[in-house]
Amino acid sequence: DGGITQSPKYLFRKEGQNVTLSCEQNLNHDAMYWYRQDPGQGLRLIYYSQIVNDFQKGDIAEGYSVSREKKESFPLTVTSAQKNPTAFYLCASSIGAGRRNYGYTFGSGTRLTVV
C-alpha cells in the first residue's frame, strides 16, 4: 500500500545538537510538507516543496532546514538554532500544491524531545 513513512517515531536531542527527521512517500505525490504540532496550537507549516530541488519557507522556518533531492524524500533537519524544538512533527504530501489539491496524506509523525 502507498503511504508516507516517518522515522524515527521518537527522537531525543541534546542541547546544541542537530537532528534529522526522515520522511519518505511512495504515492508519487509532487508536493511535500512539514508541520509542527504543539498542544492547543494546531498545525504550523515549517517548509514545503512543490517539486524536486525546490522548497519554500513556511510560517515557522527559523531553526529548520530541508532538502528535496528526490521526489520520494523530504528530510527535515532541526538545527541547534531552533530554541524550542520539543514538539510532534508531521510530514504530509499531496498530488499537487495548486488549486487541484485534494487534501494531504499524513505520516504518523515523529515526537522530538530535547533532553
Place this chain on the structure above:
Amino acid sequence: AQSVTQPDIHITVSEGASLELRCNYSYGATPYLFWYVQSPGQGLQLLLKYFSGDTLVQGIKGFEAEFKRSQSSFNLRKPSVHWSDAAEYFCAVGAGSGNFNKFYFGSGTKLNVKP
C-alpha cells in the same frame, strides 16, 4: 487573512448520542474545506472534503459536514457516536492562488466519548 476557528477545545458526548463539531473560517473566495481526525500519537486522517456542489458532504466512518457560506461555517456531524470516535478533530481550509494552495488548520477539538 485566512484563518480557521474551532471554538470548542474539548467536547464530551455519551456513546450513541449525536455530535456536532464547529468550524468557522475566514477566506475571501470559495474555500476548499477539510476535516481530519487524529488519534493520539498518530498522523491525521482525512474524514471528508468540500470543493463545490452539494453543500452536505459525506465522509468516512459515518461523518458528514455541511458548508454554509452565509455563516462561513463547515460543521462536522455524526448521528450516533461510537467509543472509537474519541480523538482530536481538525478543520482545515485550503486557500491561495496561483500554483500553491496553502492549508490553514484550526487548533483542534478533542472528543471524549462516555460509555
